[in-house]
Amino acid sequence: MKLNPIIPQRKKLQDQLWDFVQPNSTHQIDLELENQEYIYYNECCYNLPIEAYTTPSLHLLCQSVKERLHVTENVIFQVDNREFITGSSSVSGNNKYPSVVSLSAGAINTLNEKELSFLIGHELGHVISRDGLVRFFFSKLPPQAKVPENIHHAMHVLDLLAELEADRYGYLACNSDMDAFVSFMWQMSGGIDIHKFGVSTSTYLKANLSHVQKFLNGGWLGKRHPANALRIEAIRLFATSKTNYVLREQMEPIIDSIFECDDDDQV
Numbered sequence: 001m002k003l004n005p006i007i008p009q010r011k012k013l014q015d016q017l018w019d020f021v022q023p024n025s026t027h028q029i030d031l032e033l034e035n036q037e038y039i040y041y042n043e044c045c046y047n048l049p050i051e052a053y054t055t056p057s058l059h060l061l062c063q064s065v066k067e068r069l070h071v072t073e074n075v076i077f078q079v080d081n082r083e084f085i086t087g088s089s090s091v092s093g094n095n096k097y098p099s100v101v102s103l104s105a106g107a108i109n110t111l112n113e114k115e116l117s118f119l120i121g122h123e124l125g126h127v128i129s130r131d132g133l134v135r136f137f138f139s140k141l142p143p144q145a146k147v148p149e150n151i152h153h154a155m156h157v158l159d160l161l162a163e164l165e166a167d168r169y170g171y172l173a174c175n176s177d178m179d180a181f182v183s184f185m186w187q188m189s190g191g192i193d194i195h196k197f198g199v200s201t202s203t204y205l206k207a208n209l210s211h212v213q214k215f216l217n218g219g220w221l222g223k224r225h226p227a228n229a230l231r232i233e234a235i236r237l238f239a240t241s242k243t244n245y246v247l248r249e250q251m252e253p254i255i256d257s258i259f260e261c262d263d264d265d266q267v
Contacts, residue, residue: 043090068173084106085187112180115187153263163224216254
């Protein structure tokens with residue numbers, strides 16, 4: 001059975017936040033959508049476009065991941081000059097301009113094809129869920145909106161849940177290859193190759209369970225990304241659960257921990 005990558009709590013929270021944002025910033029949203037041209041060109045001004053004629057193999061990989069995840073909207077891909085392994089996405093709120101996915105030079109120079117597929121899929125996951133657009137307009141709320149603390153907390157939780165959901169799209173993008181996912185996480189977080197240490201994926205996943213316990217009581221979980229141990233465990237559950245019901249049940253401790261997280265780690 002193919003599991004649904006959508007995290008129901010993330011979707012419900014996003015809908016609730018849209019209900020709050022829209023009445024408080026309708027005029028501001030209209031202005032920002034009119035200025036989408038600036039946002040688009042600002043994203044593309046200095047980065048290297050990934051195109052069929054100049055970077056054919058990378059362009060083909062990006063397009064194949066896009067097709068694998070059934071993304072039909074207009075998305076362009078580019079390379080930025082960050083040296084560490086990372087990616088980013090800018091979701092368009094205006095149909096005249098495409099969404100933008102950026103991959104760091106560090107990622108492209110370091111990762112193999114499957115690991116890079118995970119990163120591309122992760123960023124496309126944000127495009128699919130459009131969580132970045134909610135965050136963008138939330139940041140544009142006028143001062144008179146007087147955002148309550150519980151709404152700030154909800155936005156923080158949405159950020160964390162959105163990352164877990166984007167990981168699921170990344171996992172699907174690399175053909176559900178757990179070795180590729182774990183290898184990606186090793187290189188992103190520590191900058192080292194898991195294979196150099198002779199650590200098997202199954203051994204690492206077992207070891208990770210001890211780290212998971214540190215984060216299952218709320219508290220400090222990271223900024224806009226959950227602790228790596230939680231991300232890894234969440235994908236292990238996504239990979240091994242037989243039904244969507246079982247997956248939701250198995251994910252409950254992680255989801256509960258995120259809802260109980262502290263907000264003083266936000267940026």
